[in-house]
Amino acid sequence: MVIDAVGLTKAYRDVLAVDGLDLHVAPGEIHALLGLNGAGKTTTIRMLLGMVRPTRGRVSLLGSPIRPGARAVWAGVGYLVETPSAYPDLTVDENIRMAARLHGLRDEKAVAAVISRLGLDRHTRHRARTLSLGNKQRLGLAKALVHRPGLLILDEPANGLDPAGVVEIRQLLHDLAHSQGVTVLLSSHILTEVARLATRIGVLDRGRLVWEGAAGDLVAQARPRLSVVVHDRPKAAAILHAAGHPTADNGDRALTLTGDRAIRRPEDIATLLVDAGCPPSRLAVEQDDLETCFLRLVGTR
Ligand code: ATP
Secondary structure, eight states: OOEEEEEEEEEOSSOEEEEEEEEEEOTTOEEEEEOOTTSSHHHHHHHHTTSSOOSEEEEEETTEEOOTTOOGGGGGEEEEOSSOOOOTTSBHHHHHHHHHHHTTOOOHHHHHHHHHHTTOGGGTTSBGGGSOHHHHHHHHHHHHHTTOOSEEEEESTTTTOOHHHHHHHHHHHHHHHHHHOOEEEEEESOHHHHHTTOSEEEEEETTEEEEEEEHHHHHHTSOEEEEEEESOHHHHHHHHHHTTOOEEEOSSSEEEEOOHHHHHOHHHHHHHHHHTTOOEEEEEEEEOOHHHHHHHHTTOO
16 A cells, blocks of 8 residues: 555544544555545645644555654655645746755756646746746645655645646646556545546545545435425325335425436326326436535535
8 A cells, every 4th residue: 555544543632633544545546535624634634744743543655654754755755735835936947946956856857847747837937926826836736746756645736726727737647647657645625626536535524534435436426316296295105116116205395216217217207197196296307416415425415
């Protein structure tokens, strides 16, 4: 495993920011930590990076335990945590060179390559403080990538980027993972932003991992259903059951059907109910969007 965290816990005076988190990320995976504000994403990432000392639990990255003085591991790790920091009065080019030098890198080509990869060519001579938020984020990513790390840990990498920038970063991370085998851990509070990028997703809520699985499984939870409004719900439900359509009556106005047959041919349901003297006043196939799925997982609406 590239990231191994066991029982990771951080207690502040009256807040359990992270509570017994286990995280195992395999090589080449793009793993997203998803959670609302305050769920514990930043604290988790800071513990992984040795910036916050865990109250309990342990972390190893690239097979090396993270502890004070364990320096060798950082050669293989690139990271970006919250607001990217740069020397405000140095130019983009100087900032990236500085980052390269901190890794003992004197390769001019690596600096030029990462500048072009992040689309910062037009800004190389601009001072960092004059950059837009999106370009500051690009500079932060360039600094994280300049030494070609095998593991990238990114806290909300899409922060401050416009929609085109989000797509660009998604493409970049996808390429790094798929063509160069880079392992990526990133955090986000927007499911749709990571649904198509991540291979695995862990959902954090109030410091706990409430769901973990393949990204596709989370997307699949956004299943369609047929919603049927009828005057006499119990009678309609009995008719549908008798015809082999599993039907849920949740006590609100509509009955809900999730069977494939009902969803593929809602007109059959309409005919069935009309013929039985129980005509529906409304019939519609509905589908949760991904955000609703996510909010359902964390138990808020
Ligand atoms: P956001 O997206 O808002 O950054 P997050 O998921 O990254 O949210 P964290 O920043 O990890 O969440 O915070 C988790 C909880 O821990 C919050 O309730 C926060 O107030 C608390 N917390 C974080 N850092 C500290 C600290 N230094 N002292 C006390 N409480 C803290």
